[in-house]
Amino acid sequence: MAVNPSRQTSLHCLYYWAEKNPEKVYLTQPYPDGSVADLTWKQAADQVSRMAAHINSLALPERSKIAILGKNSAHWVLSDLAIWAAGHVSVPLYPTLNGEAAGYILEHSQAKLLFLGKLDGTADGWNDIKGHIPSDLPIISLPMSPRDDTPKWLDITAEHEPATPVLPDPDTLATIAYTSGSTGRPKGVMHSFRAMMAVADGLQQMFTASSEDRMLSYLPLAHVAERAAVETQSLYFGFHLYFANTLDTFQQDLQRARPTLFFSVPRLWMKFYLGINAKLPPKKQKLLFNIPLIRSVVKKKVLKQLGLDHCRAALTGAAPLSEEIITWYRDLGLELLEVYGMTENFGYSHVSRPGQTRIGYIGVANPGVEHRIGDGGELLVKSPGMMLGYYQDDEKTREDVTPDGFLKTGDMGEITADGYLKITGRVKDLFKTSKGKYVVPVPIENRFNHPSVEAVCVAGANQPQPCLMLLLSEEVRDALAAGMNREELEQELINELDAVNEGCEAHEKVSFVVVVKEPWTMENGMLTPTMKIKRNVIEDVYNRKMDAWFEEKKKVVWEF
Known part of the structure; x- marks a missing residue:
């Protein structure tokens, strides 16, 4: 099945739904003062057309690059569409970037x-970024912008009559998505409108999404995962898109949205899991889930507490999620499906199909996707x-794409005879011990599962054996700070370590675990914007302590 010709690009989709369902609500935006605003398809298209008229009046060079900086919001999506309606190219920036990286992207692109959107300088990089924005770069402030001395979206759209939109050729450049920079400087990945719509076309063939669905947008729209799974799908299928206000209001925002489709990343699935465990300990869960008369009631209550009781399909991607956690969610009744993709293919690669999941495997290739092991x-x-390639970097494009058009993913994998894919690690994540043996950290990390542990990182290059650094959940860190005895927890971590080592070859066996003191966050550079660990940053921070930790000869080393 091909993309509907009246919905060839995201912009085509906007005007399609504005005509078909003009009064249906498209975007729901909560604000810091507690108010909530709805925008219908007709209103969204009208604002986009009016902003396009203003951009046209600026007489920018043809196919100019126009940046968007801000947290997710209704007007982030409208800005993206307005840039296209004026015939230009959008360049999203992560709101958690440091100033140097933001300045580099603005210059490089x-x-x-x-377009300056929702930022406040507390859980984002605005305080650093603002000093790196070129003084001669024109700025338009969206609602919730930290600047009040620039032209404002609402004022501009009130002053201009709607422009006739430029409906783009699907094969032209739509956006430059800069990689999250987990290694080295960000690369500008150029995507056409057709490539962006591939995800909608594939979903149309694999799922039964419709205009009656609902999603919540909260992961960075600057990343292709959210742009593909949430923005593009909402535009193609015409469904209701909700936004989150802050981390503190997230549960309230989720309850408002009651999503029928939900996309998240492993770190957040783990946080949800740990939050439930804090209120309903695993031992009690096991007991209640084994009582036939009440287990379904309890499971429904757990999903309702998560805000996912209306969710018929949930996606997890961007990094591996352990089999134990996936099984836990599926046992609750939530169809948790793994997806796999890269910035370079707009996240369109592999997915677990409903009813066809296989533990330990991501799934099979999406419609139109070919794969092989190189x-x-x-x-x-x-x-x-x-x-289309990396912006201003033909050499890197030739390096990462084979002559016959295959992307070198950087991931190591295995493909079964019936086409199921298993990711076994990152090519560049391998490290050698002092004995000259290679260690692949990801499979070991995936086996270490404890209800008090939020994230782990296996390291130990040039050491006799690997070690494992772990970050405890916020709730457990707070309990320890309040005086909780850590002896029982330490024994549980030792037991988990022993269980993990049973499945390791001799040279892979983890010598000890380190309970780290400093949380790993986007702000301190230890996590990417999609909450994957930045392995090279974490290793740099802790490498100088490795020798001393090995000398302690303990199974659990506490940094505090």
Whole structure:
């Protein structure tokens, strides 16, 4: 099944739904003062057309790059659409970037205009970024912008008559998505409108999404995962898109949205899991879930508490999620499906199909996707979502794409005879011990599962054996700070370590675990914007302590 010709691009989709369902609510935006505003499809299209008229009046060079900086909001999506309606190219920036990285992207992309959105300088990089925005770069402030001395979206759209939109050719450049920079400087990944719509086309063939669905947008829209799974799908299928206000109001925002489709990343699925465990300990769960008369009631209550009782399909991606956690959610009755993709193919690669999941495997190739295993066990993928190339870097494009059009993913994988994919690690994550043996950290990390542990990182390059650094959940850290005895927890961590080591070869066995003191966050650079660990940053922080930890000869080392 091909993309509907009246919905060839995201912009086509906007005007399609504005005509078909003009009074249906498209976007729901909560504000810091507690108010909530709805925008219908007709209102969204009208604002986009009016902003496009203003952009046209600026007489920017043809196909100019226009940046968007801010947390997720209704007007972030409208800005993206307005840039396209004026015939230009959008360049999203992560709100958690440091100033140097933001300045680099603005310069590298040759941005001619900046839409400045929802930022407050507390859980984002605004305080650092603001000093790196070129003084001559024009700025338009969206609602909740930290600047009040620039032209404002609402004023501009009130002053302009709607422009006739420029409906783009699907094969033209739509956006430059800069990689999250887990290693080295961000690369500008160029995507056409057609590549962006590949995810909607694939979902249309694999799922039964419709205009009656609902999603909550809270992961960074600057990342292709959220842009593909949430923004693009909402536009293609015409469903209701809700936004989160803050981390403190997240549960309230989730309850408002009652999503029927939900996309998250492993770190947040783990947080949800730990939050439930804090209120309903695993031993009590096991007891209640084994009582036939009440287990279904209890499971429904747990899903309702999570705000996911209306969710018929939930997706997890961006990093591996352990089999234990996936099984826990599926046992609750939530169909948790793994997805796999790269910035370079707009996240369109592999997915677990409803009713066809296989523990330990991501799933099978999406419609139109080809895959094979290349040199060194590296997964190679050819996708309809394939990038046009890296912006201003033809050499890197040739390096990462084979002559026959396959992307070198950097992931090691295995493909079964019936096409199921298993990711076994990152090519660049391998490290050697002092004995010259290679260790692949991801499979070991995935086996270490404890209800008090939020994230783990296996390291130990040039050491006799690997070690494992772990971050306790916020609730457990607070309990320890309040005087909780840690002896019982320490024994549980030792037991978990022993269980993990039973499945390891001799050179992979983890010598000890380190309970780290400092949380790993986006703000301190230890997590990417999609909450994956930045392995190289974490290793740099802790490498200088490795020798001393090995000398302690303990199974659990506490940093505090």
